[in-house]
Amino acid sequence: MPDATDEAFFDRADAHINLSNEQLREFGDLGKVSASMMFGTTRFNAWVSTRNFKSGEEMAQAREAMLKYFCEQYRMMLEDNLDDHINNFSKYMTAQDA
Template sequence: MADASDQAFYDRADAHIELSNEQIKTHGDLGGVSASMMFGTTRFNAWASAQNFKSGAEMADAREALLKYFCDQYRLMLEDNLDDHINNFSQYMQVK
């Protein structure tokens, strides 16, 4: 994960979130937009990973390591964001 001081990392993430928020306004389907964002992330990560290999067979050999890396990273990031929302629920959800 990026260093907390890497503002460009957070700016890119915020741009993706902003796009998803706009799609929610347009389509009104929070679950569908969330699923589309996750699918897009996995599709992009598969493509980005493929850039490091010379063949599908070589990539297939690394499949389990790739899955472990991305699943571990997703879990760490999700844990951090869940904890952040738990600790700041009233502020983020504007609960009175």
């Protein structure tokens, strides 16, 4: 989750969401836009991870630890956002229809 000192965390996240919303208006397919966003996130995270190693062999040794970290982070963030949408379902769905 965001570092308390990183005031731009949600601004950056919102920028990605806004891009996906623009793509949704253009392409009209929630599943495809969501899949593209998720693929982009995983590709970027793989690239960021690569920068921490001196070789592919070294990276391969850390592969399971990286998978565990990213999967745990994704699950934690998804749980928080699902709970938020469950608790605010009427508010969010009304705002969408407005």
